[in-house]
Amino acid sequence: MTQLxxxxxxxxxxxxxxxxxxxxxxxxxGAVVGGIRVGGDVDTAAVAELRAAxxxxxxxxxxxxxxxxxxxxxxxxxxxxxxxxxxxxxAGDGEVVLPIDSEQGKANSWHTDVTFVDRIPAFSVxxxxxxxxxxxTTVWANTVEAYRRLxxxxxxxxxxxxxxxxxxxxxxxxxxxxxxxxxxxREYREQFRSSVFETEHPVVRVHPETGEPSLLLxxxxxxxxGLSSADFHDLFALLQRHVTRLENTVRWDWRAGDIxxxxxxxxxxxxxxxxxxxxxxxxxxxxxxxxxxxxxGDTSVVRKGDAGAYSPIAV
Numbered sequence: 312m313t314q315l316x317x318x319x320x321x322x323x324x325x326x327x328x329x330x331x332x333x334x335x336x337x338x339x340x341g342a343v344v345g346g347i348r349v350g351g352d353v354d355t356a357a358v359a360e361l362r363a364a365x366x367x368x369x370x371x372x373x374x375x376x377x378x379x380x381x382x383x384x385x386x387x388x389x390x391x392x393x394x395x396x397x398x399x400x401x402a403g404d405g406e407v408v409l410p411i412d413s414e415q416g417k418a419n420s421w422h423t424d425v426t427f428v429d430r431i432p433a434f435s436v437x438x439x440x441x442x443x444x445x446x447x448t449t450v451w452a453n454t455v456e457a458y459r460r461l462x463x464x465x466x467x468x469x470x471x472x473x474x475x476x477x478x479x480x481x482x483x484x485x486x487x488x489x490x491x492x493x494x495x496x497r498e499y500r501e502q503f504r505s506s507v508f509e510t511e512h513p514v515v516r517v518h519p520e521t522g523e524p525s526l527l528l529x530x531x532x533x534x535x536x537g538l539s540s541a542d543f544h545d546l547f548a549l550l551q552r553h554v555t556r557l558e559n560t561v562r563w564d565w566r567a568g569d570i571x572x573x574x575x576x577x578x579x580x581x582x583x584x585x586x587x588x589x590x591x592x593x594x595x596x597x598x599x600x601x602x603x604x605x606x607x608g609d610t611s612v613v614r615k616g617d618a619g620a621y622s623p624i625a626v
Contacts, residue, residue, distance in 0.1 A: 329356070330356045331345065331357050331361060331364070332345035333345075338558070340559070340561045341369070341451065358390045365573075369451065373571075373572070376569070384408070384594060388407075388596045391598055392598030393598060393599040394598055395432060397595075399616070399618055408595070409597075410593075411582075411593040413586075413591040418582045421555055423531075424597060425575075426529055427509060427616075428508050428613075428621060429611045429612075431576065431601075432599065432622065433598050433600035434572060434598040435572070435573055435598070436572050437571045439570070439593050445585075447583065447586045448585075449562070449565070451580045453560075454525045454577055455523045456559055457559055458524050458525055458526045469515055470605070470606045473535065473605075474527070475534045476511075477509045507616060508615060510614060511614055515527065515606045516604065516605060519600075525577050555579070575597070575600065576603075597622075601626075
């Protein structure tokens with residue numbers, strides 16, 4: 312069955328679910344899920360189908376959740392896994408919610424959440440709180456599909472590579488800074504970098520639930536182990552280009568009441584900073600994940616920092 316999205320984009324409904332409605336919004340990534348009211352009392356069968364849709368479509372979107380509070384978001388997230396602390400270095404609300412606040416900076420660079428620790432979050436649950444009247448979309452890319460589409464020779468190469476990820480990455484490094492840095496943004500950057508975390512991961516990890524290989528990259532990567540800086544930059548750019556090609560992405564136009572949930576083990580995302588200096592605030596909760604295992608059986612290795620206070624390791 313084919314129908315039209317709000318902005319005229321063709322979408323296809325999936326009739327294989329009994330307790331929720333799932334409508335694809337992209338060829339290789341993205342679906343809208345209906346039939347769920349966010350909170351702690353969602354039916355277990357609906358949660359199981361939501362998880363299946365999430366694993367299949369990588370990112371799902373729930374509309375019309377205007378009732379949801381931080382408490383509702385937290386209770387709902389707990390149905391999908393174990394919430395982590397807000398962030399390894401940033402305090403957030405002190406419990407589980409990390410405000411994604413444009414006044415503290417804009418994450419307009421491709422990344423997977425918190426890859427600089429060994430126990431990378433499994434899922435992220437993001438709720439719109441304050442939205443600009445225009446712009447502010449978010450784009451997700453399918454890192455499983457990006458790996459699948461690599462030439463076999465490239466797959467053989469990257470399967471043997473390991474990458475160092477660090478939180479010392481500067482979110483603003485890739486955009487020009489005019490007139491200095493705002494005080495709130497400077498304070499946030501200092502908090503983000505207050506403790507150093509550095510982890511070496513396999514560049515190709517095996518998804519612990521689906522068994523699919525996936526490229527584990529994004530802007531927290533600082534080097535490929537054993538490669539020169541020049542070779543790293545060239546190869547990293549080539550691989551990221553495969554991840555972020557438009558046919559491998561879905562772009563979401565937020566509206567009030569929206570919640571996005573994505574599989575952090577199979578995606579990268581990018582918050583488009585095209586809303587001038589208008590306020591934009593979303594609340595994120597991340598769910599505990601496992602330590603990545605590569606296609607050759609190699610595991611991630613901590614170089615600096617202990618993430619035990621941030622998150623348990625998912626079993």
